[in-house]
Amino acid sequence: MKNDPRFQPFDSAKTPRFADIATFLRTPRLPISSEIDIAIAGVPFDMGVNFRSGARHGPAAVREASRIIRQIHPTSGIAPFRLCNVADVGDATVNALDPTASIGLIEAFFHDIHKAGALPIAIGGDHTVPLPILRVIAKDNPVGVVHFDSHADTLDELMGTKINHATTFRRAVEEGLVDPKRVIQIGLRGSRFSENDIQWGADAGFRLITMDEYEKIGRDEVLREIDRVTGTGRTYITFDIDGLDAVYAMGTGVPEVGGYSVRDAQVMIRSLQGKHLVGADICEVAPVFDPTGQTALNAANLLFEMLCVIADSRAKRS
């Protein structure tokens, strides 16, 4: 166990959870460096959406909400801050007026993280965000993906634009960043623009689990499918918060009713303990649409779940 004192979160016994600046999970805000094992980064980019923007404020909201999280996992007992050096490395640079330029800037930022040897956990931002991250961590080495979402994000284009939150995983396949046979999409549902909104991934080899199937086979069987599809290879986790039922995620661009619960999501992420995990993101938290703060709270909790399994994976491979 590392347990490096420079990388410990605020101690709530000295600095109550309501006190001092808000960082991801109360970790120290530090520049990218080679001492960091896991870098949590904000990506305040939301110009890839065609309905409601606002995910640019996602990182700030998740930082605030994560004040509530403590340090040890109640089920697995994982204590991530003892296993790894974890830091909040701030936000990727974006250009608020130029979507295309922003994608490049984001990629450059995660390149720095990757080069430093840290595993990234990104807080978006809209669901365009995984593409520049995957370009960094999966270039010439495609990863498997556990994709929580109500939408497949595999359209070819939107309003003439090729890179946006509805095309991410099609681009990722085309660019050789993900191994389609090792992709599982969980929670697909919601009305569709056309008959084949979600078909492309299925044709490419993705395992698609709609909410209809989720309910039919049950969560335990879904856990088995996640395990089967991802196998032992390098695996990335991507969580569009609208994968959750809208009752848990009104603070997002396109809330979709009839999804799974936060509890379900927790159990699914916990099931990834033991996998070879190389990074993760949580996207589409647009806090201003949720005056209760619940969406950001859920994201903060899921961030902690991800951190625990990634820290465990990292510690075992260091």
Add this chain to the structure above:
Amino acid sequence: MKNDPRFQPFDSAKTPRFADIATFLRTPRLPISSEIDIAIAGVPFDMGVNFRSGARHGPAAVREASRIIRQIHPTSGIAPFRLCNVADVGDATVNALDPTASIGLIEAFFHDIHKAGALPIAIGGDHTVPLPILRVIAKDNPVGVVHFDSHADTLDELMGTKINHATTFRRAVEEGLVDPKRVIQIGLRGSRFSENDIQWGADAGFRLITMDEYEKIGRDEVLREIDRVTGTGRTYITFDIDGLDAVYAMGTGVPEVGGYSVRDAQVMIRSLQGKHLVGADICEVAPVFDPTGQTALNAANLLFEMLCVIADSRAKRS
């Protein structure tokens, strides 16, 4: 397939979902005419309530929330706007100062829809609304009713008033508008004014499913009961939004905890595919009590569910 271009919703590729006026499901706002197969109408009447008013703003809120809905059903594949001419015909006239006069005005408005040959889907307004609609579409030809609600709405009177949101289905039986043997009420629960708050319907022949029974027999058995009770006859759907658990429906006059989920409601409505459906309503959305907008979003989704099964029914019978 009709697919009449004059009756297509806004095309989101040209008019993004946040753009232009809000109509029900982005359908065109058109006057009542004989070209319309399904008329979606607001009924901003809320003077039939004895606790919190505010459902007069329900139609406006559901129009706004329905911007998010697309055009094809993810499970059944029904594409309602290709099967039928669907329009937003505006709101029924009401007199904001005279409950009694309003009932007459509403009835006259739905009479026009009915005479034009369109099937009505009404967005209330409080749950007094189904009565004037049933008076139009079920006069001398009683219908079966699938009634989603936490309350039975079969009292004899409230504060000396015979027509209000707590007496609707007793009046409808008395007036010969519904066939009590073909009525099923789903979701009854909540504390009671007296021992026999819900008894009248049971005595009249309604099939009552309390939340206790719902949980005991399970949703699949409830689907079978819906099918059995409604049979092959003409059937009307009425959805008091407080049938949903309060967690999904704070924006209503009398939210009741411990109900079913939106997912459950979706599955129940989907099960009506194949029935002979003659109209529907969603009532008691009082948006100002739900700052998250979730209640209206749920109503918009349920509206789309209803539209799909009704369009399917209508197309097969045209």
Add this chain to the structure above:
Amino acid sequence: MKNDPRFQPFDSAKTPRFADIATFLRTPRLPISSEIDIAIAGVPFDMGVNFRSGARHGPAAVREASRIIRQIHPTSGIAPFRLCNVADVGDATVNALDPTASIGLIEAFFHDIHKAGALPIAIGGDHTVPLPILRVIAKDNPVGVVHFDSHADTLDELMGTKINHATTFRRAVEEGLVDPKRVIQIGLRGSRFSENDIQWGADAGFRLITMDEYEKIGRDEVLREIDRVTGTGRTYITFDIDGLDAVYAMGTGVPEVGGYSVRDAQVMIRSLQGKHLVGADICEVAPVFDPTGQTALNAANLLFEMLCVIADSRAKRS
């Protein structure tokens, strides 16, 4: 049946639910007296928390929200106001500037209730509140406790303080107020400060049901465990509203995701019918964090559930 007219709630047929002052369940606001069987009291104390305060406004919010509750239980048929004289006895005196003094004042207030022969139902306030109540009703006569919560509240101290919302049940055991063998804690979950956050109670003999176990054994088995653990002895109910899933309880100091539903809580409380119940509390409702009002609504419903089983218990023992 008593059915004393002086102790009936407002009659909604004469005073609509939106009218007149807000009291708990619309019961009369009366001074403590020997004619009262069940005294509902607010305890606006929230200086025992280490994160978000605001539960001082819990009593006011629950009074307002309880306007919606009617008088007869829909499942059990219990009509508490016919069985017992129930009153809102106002709020325990607290000193808003002195936590220690407040605990003494609260104890004195409940001593008066106890001396008058009434059973207390307290609406907190934070979860320090049960301690002064138990000091009154369980002195030299330890009670069993059904404890709904996401946290065990059995730490030894917090920031050097021995009496606060995280230590209540450890103190209660140490002071001989509860019989640890007859304590069941339901819903434990959430990240932890240290490995043994919840261990002390288990070691003392408490039955701990984490959400993992809850889900694994199922609610019916939990009901059996509640029954087994509490047995036939005097039993107290304590409900930290954060026992509910955060989706039902954002209006609290430390909302925790992944818990049970209000429906689950209703069924669990209903299962206590037949037990020897000596008092209850609902704590940690901090309404200002929940702009939908849902948390207070849930608390009001759970208050009615508790009142019904306690009235039934009291009536059978009078």
Add this chain to the structure above:
Amino acid sequence: MKNDPRFQPFDSAKTPRFADIATFLRTPRLPISSEIDIAIAGVPFDMGVNFRSGARHGPAAVREASRIIRQIHPTSGIAPFRLCNVADVGDATVNALDPTASIGLIEAFFHDIHKAGALPIAIGGDHTVPLPILRVIAKDNPVGVVHFDSHADTLDELMGTKINHATTFRRAVEEGLVDPKRVIQIGLRGSRFSENDIQWGADAGFRLITMDEYEKIGRDEVLREIDRVTGTGRTYITFDIDGLDAVYAMGTGVPEVGGYSVRDAQVMIRSLQGKHLVGADICEVAPVFDPTGQTALNAANLLFEMLCVIADSRAKRS
């Protein structure tokens, strides 16, 4: 000075302002009796509006907001609770389903207050409320009226209805309840339905001060006009909260921009010290439209201002 201990508000040194039930200005909730000098009553009636209802919740919201008010006026030094016996006498009975019946019930309620010898201060409810009050206190003895409002409320009818919140002061003149020469309306503004929306009162002899004139002549001159118009006769104060600029009163049925401030209103009410005051009301607080709670807070402050000048008037005439 009376200073009757039975009529003192909660003592904040013992019961902090956040504690116990909410009553108007923390006065005791007492039945109407001949010992009361000034009776503060809620009138939760809002069926007289043609846009947004919700003022039925006005009394509850003002009770809550008035927790903040203390006991002595900072400018005049008036200590109303030492001068008069003041009580919260609850809410007038209304029939939530029958506007016409409600007007009769309200009249009967204020008749009881009047008969008991108390001066009424009413918290509406919509601005129909003054009519039944004036019918009681001004029958055969017309009063002068200081009327704060953005609308004149002197239409002949609305949607065929004669008694509603837009016709109150025309009816009051017609019924001989007010002396039109002693009526002053302050704050008129806002777009109009027709050219002569506000003309009737002017023709009848009212002194109308539009916001244009208010700004032109200045507040000091307005004070002189109030004094001149009302003179020494019996005078009633009626305050439609939308008289305030919308920035102070979003929580109302028809907020109108460009009005006066709360400070202005305070100074205007204070200027009535020395007048022969016989009653007052504050209407159209619809709290659910103002999530900040500011509208109700303003109403609570204005209530205290009114109470001070009325208590002073009453004490000097007892």
Add this chain to the structure above:
Amino acid sequence: MKNDPRFQPFDSAKTPRFADIATFLRTPRLPISSEIDIAIAGVPFDMGVNFRSGARHGPAAVREASRIIRQIHPTSGIAPFRLCNVADVGDATVNALDPTASIGLIEAFFHDIHKAGALPIAIGGDHTVPLPILRVIAKDNPVGVVHFDSHADTLDELMGTKINHATTFRRAVEEGLVDPKRVIQIGLRGSRFSENDIQWGADAGFRLITMDEYEKIGRDEVLREIDRVTGTGRTYITFDIDGLDAVYAMGTGVPEVGGYSVRDAQVMIRSLQGKHLVGADICEVAPVFDPTGQTALNAANLLFEMLCVIADSRAKRS
């Protein structure tokens, strides 16, 4: 007077203000045509901002809020719907994913309005919106501009981008669309990025009135300056809602404290009666940041003010 029945707003006596679809000022939603004198159009574009987006929802919010406005001006007596044919022509097409393309689409849309002979009133969208409008109506014929704003919007670029909400009026001068000698900017204030944030316009010949000067010279003198600067030439009105004090405009991207009131703005717009007005816009209403709805209400009122002076101008020149 035209008073064309096809162009009248909803009649509130028949369709209460809460009823039916929301259009600007309840005018009919009609396609662009040569019968329209004044076309009110939404422009849901907000990709020109560098802080908080959300103005894409401005048109929808202003439509909803404008339900409250009636038909005749209370001060001037102007009845715009009798003078001109006014219609809601829907929203300009935008590409939610491509800022540059959107500017072209907006320009094309206003070109259609202009070609049809109608004067445009635009509801943004962010303050990039005036540029494409001015390109249409002021090409080769520069206009004077009355510019209400807290920011000068005359930077040369922002993050490398030339067309955005901070550069609009510099571009407009450079493109020969505005006559800098006939531009007046009112309300400048707020902290600055650099010393010369607002200097460019002054150098170009604009008349700048900071809030310091506004307060010093007084509103009456400001009215004289507006009159003097604009003279008799063709004049355009542009209102960035953040020109208002933040207390009136929290629902905007960059609220700035210490500005003028809505009343002030009303009086300033009213002073334009008699000018040769050729169009107007209200921008930067981002409703989701203002849960009270006040910002949109203010915009709706200012829209009515603009409509009145423009209708008067148009009628006199037709």
Add this chain to the structure above:
Amino acid sequence: MKNDPRFQPFDSAKTPRFADIATFLRTPRLPISSEIDIAIAGVPFDMGVNFRSGARHGPAAVREASRIIRQIHPTSGIAPFRLCNVADVGDATVNALDPTASIGLIEAFFHDIHKAGALPIAIGGDHTVPLPILRVIAKDNPVGVVHFDSHADTLDELMGTKINHATTFRRAVEEGLVDPKRVIQIGLRGSRFSENDIQWGADAGFRLITMDEYEKIGRDEVLREIDRVTGTGRTYITFDIDGLDAVYAMGTGVPEVGGYSVRDAQVMIRSLQGKHLVGADICEVAPVFDPTGQTALNAANLLFEMLCVIADSRAKRS
């Protein structure tokens, strides 16, 4: 000019204002050190209040809101970050469960700042906060105080407690920390607990300006009084946010209507340019009570105003 690059705020051209962690005015979060000229610190203490707590969240909210502030003052041209090294030094340690201990911890924290040679600007926290700060910076060297507030905070005790938000300036005089002849309190108003709520300070030599006097003499005369009273000696600024009219400050423990505007406050603070300023605080921002975020925005703006005059003072004295 220093213009030390290590102490510059985030550059908005690279890190948009919505991006990265929130610190006070986007300054770097640094530990206390001798290189800092002005230390901005949070003090999340709110156990000194007797009504609504919540100011513990004030620092976090002001940090978030201050993202909007830029770097140069629009009126004075002061560029504080070029004149001084300014840093966010985090929050003073507090004990959330022990008011008395917290006061000591806060004092120790500001002692460190003082010892390092930095001037403190504190963001509370409730208005008890100035006492421990003054104990550090004014020990044996009493300061003058410009005190913005609606309450005098000179009671002797509250509920038996000597140190709380209502006694601060009486204690400060008694402890010899302030020179009563050089204290000016601006904005006093609001109802009172007793006749002499504000008298003690007047007797001690304070200059009290009630809102009545403020309005009577006018703001320019108030500026002269501020200047006269404070003179050339060391001066401290303390701003209880409830000094502002409640319309600008609903997010506070005890909002009081009828106060001055943010513009007024800005001008008053600006008038302190040239004074010998030794520190400042802004207290009583309780953000959860203001869903619009306006209160925190106002505080952020006032913080910038204070920083500018203090930086100017410091730079001239370094």
